[in-house]
Amino acid sequence: MYNCDKATLLISVPKQLAPEGPAMPVITCIDDLKAIHKRKTPKMFFDYCESGSWTEQTFRENTSDFDKIRLRQRVAVDMTNRTTATTMIGREVTMPVALAPVGMTGMQTADGEIKAARAAEKFGVPYTLSTMSICSIEDVARATKAPFWFQLYVMRDEEFVDSIIERARNAGCDALVLTLDLQILGQRHKDLKNDLSAPPRLSLKNVIDIGLPTRWEWALGMLGTPRRTFRNIVGHAKGVGNLGSLMSWTNEQFDPQLDWGKIARIKEKWGGKLILKGILDAEDAKLAAAAGADAIIVSNHGGRQLDGALSSIRVLPSIVAAVGDQTEVWLDSGIRSGQDILKAMAMGAKGTMIGRAYIYGLGAMGQKGVTKALEILHKEMDVSMALCGKKDLSKVDRDILLVPKGFEGDWQ
Numbered sequence: 001m002y003n004c005d006k007a008t009l010l011i012s013v014p015k016q017l018a019p020e021g022p023a024m025p026v027i028t029c030i031d032d033l034k035a036i037h038k039r040k041t042p043k044m045f046f047d048y049c050e051s052g053s054w055t056e057q058t059f060r061e062n063t064s065d066f067d068k069i070r071l072r073q074r075v076a077v078d079m080t081n082r083t084t085a086t087t088m089i090g091r092e093v094t095m096p097v098a099l100a101p102v103g104m105t106g107m108q109t110a111d112g113e114i115k116a117a118r119a120a121e122k123f124g125v126p127y128t129l130s131t132m133s134i135c136s137i138e139d140v141a142r143a144t145k146a147p148f149w150f151q152l153y154v155m156r157d158e159e160f161v162d163s164i165i166e167r168a169r170n171a172g173c174d175a176l177v178l179t180l181d182l183q184i185l186g187q188r189h190k191d192l193k194n195d196l197s198a199p200p201r202l203s204l205k206n207v208i209d210i211g212l213p214t215r216w217e218w219a220l221g222m223l224g225t226p227r228r229t230f231r232n233i234v235g236h237a238k239g240v241g242n243l244g245s246l247m248s249w250t251n252e253q254f255d256p257q258l259d260w261g262k263i264a265r266i267k268e269k270w271g272g273k274l275i276l277k278g279i280l281d282a283e284d285a286k287l288a289a290a291a292g293a294d295a296i297i298v299s300n301h302g303g304r305q306l307d308g309a310l311s312s313i314r315v316l317p318s319i320v321a322a323v324g325d326q327t328e329v330w331l332d333s334g335i336r337s338g339q340d341i342l343k344a345m346a347m348g349a350k351g352t353m354i355g356r357a358y359i360y361g362l363g364a365m366g367q368k369g370v371t372k373a374l375e376i377l378h379k380e381m382d383v384s385m386a387l388c389g390k391k392d393l394s395k396v397d398r399d400i401l402l403v404p405k406g407f408e409g410d411w412q
Helices: 030-040 043-049 057-068 112-123 137-143 158-170 189-194 204-210 213-223 243-253 260-270 282-290 312-323 338-346 356-387
Strands: 086-088 091-093 097-099 149-152 176-179 274-279 295-298 328-332 351-354
Touching: 030 043, 030 213, 030 356, 043 189, 043 204, 043 356, 057 312, 057 338, 097 112, 097 356, 112 137, 112 356, 137 158, 149 158, 158 260, 176 260, 204 213, 260 274, 274 282, 282 295, 282 312, 295 312, 312 328, 312 338, 338 351, 338 356, 351 356
Parallel strands: 097 351, 149 176, 176 274, 274 295, 295 328, 328 351
Antiparallel strands: 086 091
C-alpha cells in the first residue's frame, strides 16, 4: 500500500515493475519527451503542466506565435568556433536559458526539484525553485553545489514572507524571482476537473489512473521519498501542519494587495539581485526598471492567468524598446525549441526561461530527461544560429529574422 501523509492517498502497487517493454524511442525533440511524460505521469499532474486558463487561447498562442516568425538563411559564412555562452544578471551560462519556477515539480516525478536542479547545475544554466515546490529550499540546497534562484509568491502573511526570504538567503540563493501576476489565481478547468492536490486525493478515478502499468514507476518513486507535499510551507507557515490546513491557508494567502510599495519592501528585505516576473505591458516594464529590477521577465505565466492576453513573444519588442538598457529583459512562456530561444534573443531578449520544455523531460526520464531537454534546445539553437550566418550569440539580432507585417500589431 502507498501511504502519503497519514493515508491521504492509498493505492495498491505491484511489488515489481512491469517487464521491460519496447525499446525507448529515439528522442529528437521536446515533443518526444512530452509524449513519454504523458504516458508515465498521472493525468492530474500532466494536465497541471499542460494547461492554461479559461479557453487556453493565450496558452496556445504562446507557442503558435513563434511559428509565425521565420529565420533568414545565410551561406558562405565561417561557422567554426561557435558559442552560445552568455551571461544572465552577471552569471555565466552555457546558453541564455534558466529553468523557470514550476509549482509541484516534485509530483511530476519523485524529488523532481532536486533532479531538475542537479541537471541545470551540470549543464551550466540556472535553476529556479518555486515557493510552491514539493522539495524545500533546504532540500535543494543540500543536494546541489551551485547557487540556485528562489521564486517568491507574495502572501498576506508578512511574517511567512520574511521568513522564507531569510531561508533563501541562508541557502545561498543568489537571486530572488518575484512573481507579480498571481495576486488572484486564474481558473484552469483541468485542475478543477482532476481534483488536483499534492499528494493526490483518494478517489476511485485517481486510484485507477495511478494504478495503470505505465504509472508504476512514478508510484514506486513516490513511495520511496518522504517529499510529497509543499515542504516550503508545511511546518513553516503559521497553523499549517497537514494537507487540510495547507489547502485552506493557500487559498486565502495570495496577496491581492501586492503593489510597487510592497515590491520595494521586499527588495529592501532581500538585499540581493531581484528579478521581476510577469511583465506583459510596456508601462509596467518601465515601473519595474524604475523599481531597480536587475532583470524583468516578459511572461503571461504560461497562459495560466489572464486568458486572452497577448503571447510573450508578441509583446517582447515593445518592452525591450520601453526599458532600453535600464535592465535585462528575458522572455518566458511558449518556448519549445532552440529556434524559439534564438528568435527571442534576436527580438531583443537577453535571456529566456523554460518551464514545460524541461518538465516534459523530467516527467519522462527524471534528471536524465531534463538534461536531454537542455541538450535538444542547445543543439537546435546552435545549428540554427550557424545556418543564419552567426557564430557568436552576442552578434545575433533582428537581422536574422523575417517577421510578418502586423505581427507586433497596432493594438488599440
